[in-house]
Amino acid sequence: MSPVILLSIIIVYFALLLWVAYRTGKGSDNESFFIGNRKSNWMLVAFGMIGTSLSGVTFVSVPGAVGKDSFSYLQITLGYLIGYIVVAYVLLPLYYRLKLTSIYGYLQQRMGQLSYKSGAWIFIVSRLVGATARLYLVVNILQITILDSLGVPFIVTTLIILAMIILYTYEGGVKTIVWTDTLQTSCMLLGLIICTVYMLNHLDLSVGQSLTAMSNKGYTKIFEMDFNSPGFFIKQILAGAFITITMTGIDQEMMQKSLSVTKLKDSQKNMVTLGFILLGVISLFLYMGGLLYLFGESQGGHLTEVIKDGIPKKEFLINGKDIFGDKIFPEVALNHMPGFISIIFIIALISALFPSADGAMTALTSSLCIDIFGMKEKKDWDDKKKEKFRKNTHLIVAFSFLIMVVIFKLINDNSMIGLILKMAGFTYGPLLGLFAFGIFTKYKVQDKLVPYVCIAAPIISYFIDKYQATIFGDFKIGLELLIINGLLTFFGLWLIRKK
DSSP states (O other): OOHHHHHHHHHHHHHHHHHHHHHHSTTOOHHHHHHGGGOBOHHHHHHHHHHHHHHHHHHHHHHHHHHHHTTTHHHHHHHHHHHHHHIIIIIHHHHHHHTOSSTTHHHHHHTOHHHHHHHHHHHHHHHHHHHHHHHHHHHHHHIIIIITTTTOOHHHHHHHHHHHHHHHHTTTTHHHHHHHHHHHHHHHHHHHHHHHHHHHHHHTOOHHHHHHHHHHHTTTOOOBOOTTSTTBHHHHHHHHHHHHIIIIITOHHHHHHHTTBSSHHHHHHHHHHHHHHHHHHHHHHHHHHHHHHHHHHHTTOEEEEEEETTEEEEEEEETTEEOOGGGHHHHHHHHSSOHHHHHHHHHHHHHHHHHHHHHHHHHHHHHIIIIISOGGGOTTSOHHHHHHHHHHHHHHHHHHHHHHHHHHHHHOOSOHHHHHHHHHHHHSHHHHHHHHHHHHOOOOBOGGGHHHHHHHHHHHHHHHHHTHHHHHTTOOOOTTHHHHHHHHHHHHHHHTBOO
């Protein structure tokens, strides 16, 4: 399909987002921006958070990973569900009781000012890295599939998309995002279903027949039973639970939306509902991933293994072009399916892009304004000055997004889902340790030493990961590195507790 037509569709879609932002952002103030005046509908929040939780990485990377890891990602997803239940019934009651705008205010009340600042900075770094990695993946796909042929440089593409996000989040913040995320989640899920149905019809298979065909190829394996493997099912389920607790329950972006719901019970319903819906949606993504490889084979593709730099590596070749992993969905949808499917794919892809980026940008702005710069405590600032400061901070966050996307372009990893979860193990571990120590012990800590513990734990974790073969032999650490990092932080805080 013509790149000009696809680009026109993106422009029309964005115009719709702007219209929604205009309608919902009227009369917005700082409270609207930060927590939506605590008047958001819990069902809208739950549905919109699906898009935030999934992002473009899930849309492209999870189906692509089926060729390498089969359906094993479902192990992590089962852990996600456990994590959402813990967040709903352990963390949310705490946040509502303390009437927090920033959840890191808990650390200030429980441990002290430097613990509070440490938690906020860890979130800022973690979310900046995670959100920009997700943003890069989708921007790169749009660049390769549409904008390269029009002669538009990658940096210009990134600037335009960031400008789009700024335009519709600049005024309304969370108040607007609750609505735009709902629209975008709807488009993304509709695209997923339509692409799945089209491939089933094209392959002339029923759901049962397709699962049998995938099973024959080894794509449907879910549970890894090898204890020494990083994919061992207990490790993966535990890792999934703790990833959700950290990347949702102690993450300002995700909690900002939950705290915008008026009542605690409704917010808890939102969280548990989200967990069950995600289990179903990710199962569908994995199923579609298996279909993509079957469809690719029907187009003359084949899976092969090559040795590169002494390491075995899988490739999926169509017409001599390797489309294994993250590349398979864009390549098949845009070059091996009818034009209307290409349009649906692009709409679904950009719908997957915006919820993760807009929410992160708003949450980072909130954390910087409230946690780092203490805007709410500045009694000598009037509302107009606070609003100007918040808007300027929003622009600085957008510029940092640009820098990080360029860095990820230089890294150019083939499977972004694996990279993001790996990085989360290093960046979110100290937050996990801080909150666990605060909730499960009654000790006070020497507040001035907390930042050193939060820096030391990820560094030690890095060396454990790097030299794990020497330390553990055949036993391999996977995503449970996050738990190890959290335990190291917890132990460090115990060492600096006040007697």
